[in-house]
Amino acid sequence: MAVKPMQVVCYLNQFFGQLGGEEKAGVGPQVVDGAVGAARAVQQALGDAGTVVATVICGDNYAAEQAERAVAEMVALVAAARPDLVVAGPAFLAGRYGVACGALCAAVQAALKIPTVTGMHAENPGVELHRRQVYIVQTSAEAARMLDEVKRLVALGTKLARGEAIGAPTAEGYFARGVTRNVVAGASAADRAVAMLLEKLAGRPFASEVPRPAFPPVAAPRLAKTLEGATIALVTDGGLVPKGNPDGIEALNATRYGAYSIEGKAGLDAAQYDNPHRGYDTTWVKQDPHRLVPVDVARELEQSGAIGKLHETVYSTVGVATTLAHSARMGAEIAEKLRAAGVDAVILTST
Numbered sequence: 172m173a174v175k176p177m178q179v180v181c182y183l184n185q186f187f188g189q190l191g192g193e194e195k196a197g198v199g200p201q202v203v204d205g206a207v208g209a210a211r212a213v214q215q216a217l218g219d220a221g222t223v224v225a226t227v228i229c230g231d232n233y234a235a236e237q238a239e240r241a242v243a244e245m246v247a248l249v250a251a252a253r254p255d256l257v258v259a260g261p262a263f264l265a266g267r268y269g270v271a272c273g274a275l276c277a278a279v280q281a282a283l284k285i286p287t288v289t290g291m292h293a294e295n296p297g298v299e300l301h302r303r304q305v306y307i308v309q310t311s312a313e314a315a316r317m318l319d320e321v322k323r324l325v326a327l328g329t330k331l332a333r334g335e336a337i338g339a340p341t342a343e344g345y346f347a348r349g350v351t352r353n354v355v356a357g358a359s360a361a362d363r364a365v366a367m368l369l370e371k372l373a374g375r376p377f378a379s380e381v382p383r384p385a386f387p388p389v390a391a392p393r394l395a396k397t398l399e400g401a402t403i404a405l406v407t408d409g410g411l412v413p414k415g416n417p418d419g420i421e422a423l424n425a426t427r428y429g430a431y432s433i434e435g436k437a438g439l440d441a442a443q444y445d446n447p448h449r450g451y452d453t454t455w456v457k458q459d460p461h462r463l464v465p466v467d468v469a470r471e472l473e474q475s476g477a478i479g480k481l482h483e484t485v486y487s488t489v490g491v492a493t494t495l496a497h498s499a500r501m502g503a504e505i506a507e508k509l510r511a512a513g514v515d516a517v518i519l520t521s522t
Contacts, residue, residue: 177221177332180254181210182245182275184268187260187314188228198230200244202252212318213258216325221332225252234271241271242278249275250283256332261290261320262297264312273301280304286331290324293346299496302346306331309344347382386495394516396479401515404482405433406505408490409463409522410448411456420489422449428488428501430508433481438467450491451522463520482514490521 185195187209206214206223214223227248234241249257257279259272269291276287290308291298298307308327310320323344330337340347356363363380370377394401412420418429433439439460446453446463456463464485473481486505490498509517 174220174333176219177217177255177329178224178253179213179217179221179256179258179328180225180227180249180252181206181213181223182227182229182249182257182259182272183208183210184234184262184265184271185228185230188226190228190230196230196232198228199233200227200229200241200248202227202248209314209317209321210258212321213325215318216322217329220329221256224254229271231265231267231271234274235267238271238274242274245275246278246282249279249285254285256328257285257287258321258324258328259287259289261308261310261314261317261324262295263290263310263314263320264292264295266296269295269297270300271297273297273305273307276305277301286328288324288328288331290320296496296500298346299494303349306337306348307346309346384495396515398478399476400479402480402482402513403469403478404484404486404509404512404514404517405464405466405469405520406486406517407464407520408488408493409451409456409520410446410453410489411460411464411485411487412445412447414443414445416445416447420447420487422447422489423492424497425489425493425501426497428486428505431485431487432483433466433485434483436466437470439464448489448491448522450489463522465518465520469518479515482509482512484508484512 185191185198189208190198203226204224205226207226210223210226217223227245229241229245257276259276260268262269262272272289272291276289279285279287288306288308290310292310292312301307306327308324327337327343327345337343358366367377367379410420412418412429413431418427420427420429441458441460444457444460446456461467464487466485469478469481472478488501
């Protein structure tokens with residue numbers, strides 16, 4: 172029996188959608204009939220198997236700065252086209268684009284129950300943010316071989332749209348999603364472990380069944396001043412927030428942080444603070460916030476001259492289950508604010 176051709180919607184940023192470069196990055200979501208820009212490569216890869224019925228285009232800045240609104244608007248545009256599959260990107264190493272591709276794919280799957288696929292380089296922050304919810308095909312860093320990259324996205328997307336069995340990440344070329352499936356192995360766990368050990372000892376290549384995450388090393392900087400002349404800031408991932416949690420910091424898997432003034436305060440009044448953190452028992456911190464953010468002791472050090480000055484803003488977020496990508500982004504943003512304020516060093520408290 173002949174297979175019905177698929178209807179496909181593509182998502183592109185302003186550059187790959189041929190609207191322009193950074194000068195068009197603020198453009199909101201719009202839809203064009205058929206395949207335009209990089210979506211033509213998707214159509215070429217599909218051949219007779221399907222048709223790109225629409226291309227959704229959104230500027231990178233709009234997608235990043237108004238993320239929830241942008242995704243909702245794009246989901247509505249996708250829904251109107253009634254596709255069998257959504258192909259986002261590929262985004263290669265473009266961070267804003269990659270995060271938007273992953274967010275749109277996750278939202279389309281959840282709201283419309285339509286299969287999606289996207290593609291990114293391993294170092295794109297969208298990978299760590301969305302690989303557990305979305306099939307993300309690994310690509311190179313740049314678009315030099317666009318058609319070859321897109322062919323792999325379309326091959327996996329076609330399987331998803333047709334409800335075919337999806338193989339392991341190494342076989343299909345997508346990033347591992349943390350899904351564990353039982354399979355019948357040809358040897359016992361002990362035999363497999365010994366075989367891997369022998370290969371390792373012999374200096375031969377082997378594939379671990381439990382790959383470890385790779386965290387880049389970060390060298391500790393040296394304090395350029397003496398403590399007596401340094402401005403010190405307090406930062407925490409332990410979740411201390413003012414009553415009402417005005418910044419809406421999530422109880423786990425946080426995407427936000429807060430900046431809270433302590434100007435004129437010798438300490439923190441427990442009645443004015445709360446803690447949404449779901450990774451530990453916050454009872455004792457709620458009783459006395461200084462157990463997490465020691466403003467009282469820091470003020471004493473400031474008054475005694477042990478430190479030059481206490482920075483008048485405390486930064487806080489929730490660290491439990493927060494992705495490495497979000498942690499790196501928030502850390503970089505906070506560090507930039509502290510640097511601009513002339514802060515010399517940070518006391519980072521955790522749980």
